[in-house]
Amino acid sequence: MKLERKHALVLLAIAAWNVITYLRFIKALIDTEGRPTGYYVAHTILVIVNLLIAALLGTWGVRAYKASKASQSSPV
Template sequence: MKLERKHALVLIGIAVWNLVTYVTFIKNLAGTEGRPTGYYVAHTVLIIVNLLIAGVLGSWGFRAYKASRRTDVKV
């Protein structure tokens, strides 16, 4: 499957969005007190999974972007 530059930019954009929103979520979660342990466990798992997804999408996006730059070069 060949991804074009626009696909790569969408993947990178989604990865950045996930990263920004979940870093904010981490800060907000750290500021809470008095919640049950299950609350923190569930949200921590959610954060980890979404940051991993952001890493995978970002990696795919950067690889696709680099590949699209190589194919755009014309001599």
């Protein structure tokens, strides 16, 4: 499957959105006190999984962007 530049930008935007929102979520989680340990464990796992998803989408977005750039500059 060939991804175009617009697809790469969408992947990068989603990855950036995940990072921004979950960094804010981490701050809110740190500021929370008096919750059971299970609350912190569950939310920490959610944060880790979502940041891994962001890293994967960001990697795909960068690769797609580079591939679209290379295909535009190569003579047809």
